[in-house]
Amino acid sequence: MSSDVQFIDFKSDKQPTWCPGCGDFGTMNGMMKALANTGNDPDNTFVVAGIGCSGKIGTYMHSYALHGVHGRALPVGTGVKMANPDLEVMVAGGDGDGYSIGAGHFVHAVRRNVDMSYIVMDNRIYGLTKGQASPTSREDFETATTPEGPKQPPVNPLALALSAGGTFIAQSFASDSQRHTELVQEAIEHDGFGFVNVFSPCVTFNDTDTYDYFRDNLTDLAETDHDPNDFDEAKDRIMDPDGEYQGILYQDESSTPYHEAHGVTEDMTEIPDGAPENATDLVREFY
Amino acid sequence: MPADFNWAIGGEAGDGIDSTGKIFARALSRAGRHVFTSKDFASRIRGGYTAYKVRTAIDQVESTVDRLDVLIALTQRTVDENIDELHEGSVIIYDGERTSMQDLEIPEGMIGMDIPLKSLAEDAGGAIMRNIVALGAACEVTEFPIEHLGSSLEKRFSDKGQSIVENNKTAADLGAEYVQDNYETESAEFEYELETTDEDYVLINGDEAIGMGAIAAGCRFYSGYPITPATDVMEYLTGRLERYGGHVVQAEDELSAINMALGAARAGARSMTATSGPGIDLMAETFGLVAQSETPLVICDVMRSGPSTGMPTKQEQGDLNMTLFGGHGEIPRFVVAPTTISECFWKTVEAFNLAEKYQTPVYLVSDLEMAVTEQTFPPEAFDMDDVEIDRGKIVDEDEVEEWLDDEGRFRAHADTEDGVSPRALPGTTDGAHMSTGLEHNELGRRTEDTDIRVEQVQKRQRKAETAEAEEDWSPREFGNADSDNLVVSWGSNEGTIVEAMDHLDEDDPDFQFLSVPYLFPRPDLTEAVEDAEQVVVVECNATGQFADVLEHDTLERVDRVNKYNGVGFKADELAAEITEVLQ
Numbered sequence: 041m042s043s044d045v046q047f048i049d050f051k052s053d054k055q056p057t058w059c060p061g062c063g064d065f066g067t068m069n070g071m072m073k074a075l076a077n078t079g080n081d082p083d084n085t086f087v088v089a090g091i092g093c094s095g096k097i098g099t100y101m102h103s104y105a106l107h108g109v110h111g112r113a114l115p116v117g118t119g120v121k122m123a124n125p126d127l128e129v130m131v132a133g134g135d136g137d138g139y140s141i142g143a144g145h146f147v148h149a150v151r152r153n154v155d156m157s158y159i160v161m162d163n164r165i166y167g168l169t170k171g172q173a174s175p176t177s178r179e180d181f182e183t184a185t186t187p188e189g190p191k192q193p194p195v196n197p198l199a200l201a202l203s204a205g206g207t208f209i210a211q212s213f214a215s216d217s218q219r220h221t222e223l224v225q226e227a228i229e230h231d232g233f234g235f236v237n238v239f240s241p242c243v244t245f246n247d248t249d250t251y252d253y254f255r256d257n258l259t260d261l262a263e264t265d266h267d268p269n270d271f272d273e274a275k276d277r278i279m280d281p282d283g284e285y286q287g288i289l290y291q292d293e294s295s296t297p298y299h300e301a302h303g304v305t306e307d308m309t310e311i312p313d314g315a316p317e318n319a320t321d322l323v324r325e326f327y
Numbered sequence: 328m329p330a331d332f333n334w335a336i337g338g339e340a341g342d343g344i345d346s347t348g349k350i351f352a353r354a355l356s357r358a359g360r361h362v363f364t365s366k367d368f369a370s371r372i373r374g375g376y377t378a379y380k381v382r383t384a385i386d387q388v389e390s391t392v393d394r395l396d397v398l399i400a401l402t403q404r405t406v407d408e409n410i411d412e413l414h415e416g417s418v419i420i421y422d423g424e425r426t427s428m429q430d431l432e433i434p435e436g437m438i439g440m441d442i443p444l445k446s447l448a449e450d451a452g453g454a455i456m457r458n459i460v461a462l463g464a465a466c467e468v469t470e471f472p473i474e475h476l477g478s479s480l481e482k483r484f485s486d487k488g489q490s491i492v493e494n495n496k497t498a499a500d501l502g503a504e505y506v507q508d509n510y511e512t513e514s515a516e517f518e519y520e521l522e523t524t525d526e527d528y529v530l531i532n533g534d535e536a537i538g539m540g541a542i543a544a545g546c547r548f549y550s551g552y553p554i555t556p557a558t559d560v561m562e563y564l565t566g567r568l569e570r571y572g573g574h575v576v577q578a579e580d581e582l583s584a585i586n587m588a589l590g591a592a593r594a595g596a597r598s599m600t601a602t603s604g605p606g607i608d609l610m611a612e613t614f615g616l617v618a619q620s621e622t623p624l625v626i627c628d629v630m631r632s633g634p635s636t637g638m639p640t641k642q643e644q645g646d647l648n649m650t651l652f653g654g655h656g657e658i659p660r661f662v663v664a665p666t667t668i669s670e671c672f673w674k675t676v677e678a679f680n681l682a683e684k685y686q687t688p689v690y691l692v693s694d695l696e697m698a699v700t701e702q703t704f705p706p707e708a709f710d711m712d713d714v715e716i717d718r719g720k721i722v723d724e725d726e727v728e729e730w731l732d733d734e735g736r737f738r739a740h741a742d743t744e745d746g747v748s749p750r751a752l753p754g755t756t757d758g759a760h761m762s763t764g765l766e767h768n769e770l771g772r773r774t775e776d777t778d779i780r781v782e783q784v785q786k787r788q789r790k791a792e793t794a795e796a797e798e799d800w801s802p803r804e805f806g807n808a809d810s811d812n813l814v815v816s817w818g819s820n821e822g823t824i825v826e827a828m829d830h831l832d833e834d835d836p837d838f839q840f841l842s843v844p845y846l847f848p849r850p851d852l853t854e855a856v857e858d859a860e861q862v863v864v865v866e867c868n869a870t871g872q873f874a875d876v877l878e879h880d881t882l883e884r885v886d887r888v889n890k891y892n893g894v895g896f897k898a899d900e901l902a903a904e905i906t907e908v909l910q
Contacts, residue, residue, distance in 0.1 A: 054772065083753075083754060083755065083756050083757065083758065084753075085759075086593075086753050088590070098761045099773060102759055104758070104759050104761075105761040106590070106762050107761060108586065108764065109586075109612050111582075115578065115583040115584075116586045116587070116593075118576070118587050118590060119548065119587035119588060119590025120590040120591065120593060120753070121590075121594075122574055122576065122587075122590075123548050123595060123596035123598070124596070124754065126754065127594065127753050127754060144579055144580065144583075147579075303569070304574050307595075307596075307754075308548055308572060308574070308594075308597075309547075309595030312545065313716050314711070314712070314715060315542075315711035319542065319571075319711040322542060322567070323529055323539070323706055323711070324706075326529040326530055326531045327356075327529060327706075
């Protein structure tokens, strides 16, 4: 790792095709800054994304990356980290990718506590398929596929993470560049699964959860007496139906990441030219 | 006395049938006898008929036959299910004190051996050992030295404590003594005498051989989701892979399993997942991503009877089309199908080499019969010194330079003559690049450029062409090469067909037999098919999926022998069927 890495080194020469004003620009910039600030460089970083607007991120960033199938970015990140714990693994997703098709993987990645960061660009709508309800859309949010609203409560990703044993649960706002960067940085530095749900407004299809809405309604936990190490306090905030919070909701600082808990310390990329030295022991077991 | 001896234990699932069978099979193998086992089981944890059959001989045995010499019947149904395989002189060991067995009628000519299995087991320390009492009795009947059974019991129970081992040995002795005291086993009526040798044999099933092959090949990461009959691969690797610096993850589902394996492979570990048909369906989308992103990955499909949940504990070779053609779009892949249990080991090693050399997913296709069947081999069949590793075109920091474009970007999908691009593992300086399932240019970036699309499709196809030219895809050849008759098969039928050849009478047709372990690329059998007057393709499916492929390749019609009732071929039956088609 070189210490002179700037966030610009994580930028590719490809111009994003996101809509002008999309929250994903700010989300991505914060991710790149956070990676640089934590001493990483593109050659030791692996970024995984799924499908959707969020899925494009690997193209716009410069690092080792995989743009996978819809909803399955977290398992890919898990495999990368297990095979080479020296890599900095960052997984990016959207609310559809992470909380709908990938909801099962989300819960299991949280409970495994794999040492990676998971940044979800939550715009509460399906953007790339042009404006259908997402799992985080409000109950009365009218869209092409839900003309009278979804008529079902939105998924609460923070609650899912907390109930699954999450060890780092944060929320940020794409437009508050400094706080967003800090929170992603904390997620990277956390020993375990660092989850950040990012309010990343869709300026084309969502006229409810807008920049102005978040500016007016977001409470920054850093400006309150919230103690992120207090599980019960975290639970109260997360289950508060009227609150929109920014900051670290919960963190277990004594968390042990999956690979350490399972004794995986070395990378798995070097193998001998032939069978392992003591491989004949395997045959003898069957005598 | 026949050259081989056939033994079975049958009862309800939960009766300990499987472990009893294994103990006896291992006793025989430890006594230097060759063994071939087969299982009949239902998809439930308790109840339902289940049986474990052991065929043993001094020479290697490759299949099962429809004959039983000694049967341990824990239920009436065991006798009913196997009545066709019993013959004059067969011994049926049962416990007449058991209420349900009191009225057991022994068919004429057979020897019923009523032994108070449960009472004797209780004398030895617990009713649970009644199967071991029966094993002791079976040893006495067959004049098989009981110390080999003791040695097998030792291996099976030593981690549970020496007193458990001793109790089991006592149970076996009590069974043997009971037979000694009550039956004249040395009389002409009892014709069995199992000789022993000094040979050391390996007793292993197909799933275990695949797992062992994976470790030998340097596999470091395995993720899977439990499914019959592939689970034994994961159970074998769990704990063992860790000893060799790797890790096993039981994923939340098959989608996760293949994606984790993909992630580990991209990070540079030799990586594998195993599943059965329904899991292959779930993995199909990611299979496309693996191929399109040119990630080396071994995906093992241990086939069972389908479609849908089908018959999860029964045999079928129905997934050939899925592995050859499954997935949307056109995707280069290798499909390798071992034809014997020892080949499960070698083909797994080969699958890892092919995956990395050509940066392509490899389907390793096995089936239920191969997975659960245990067979003995001389240890040389798994000579670790013969394992070769080829990791293909991995480039280090210095070599990366050759593959950078004018702006210093790594050309991860560079269009090369052989279709294989350089591979920079994450962490390699200046090698950073993105991989994607989208069509992409040499840098791995999305494109819809028509020329680049064609170039990349051709590049990926060219890998298969290169492999076709460079690797040996020959079939395994048996029988009479000059015969006008040709029998072709793939997968686990090999042993049965070889055995069926021995069962043919002088008047029956002779034939050449080609056993095909490579399904894509596969050997060019055009000449062999054209030279033959008659061609029969033997496979465990209803439609003849390999026969279709062969017709497509050779533009010749072929005959088919298919079995799809959930049970694999038996040698006698197959000999008759082949004879019928060829005459």
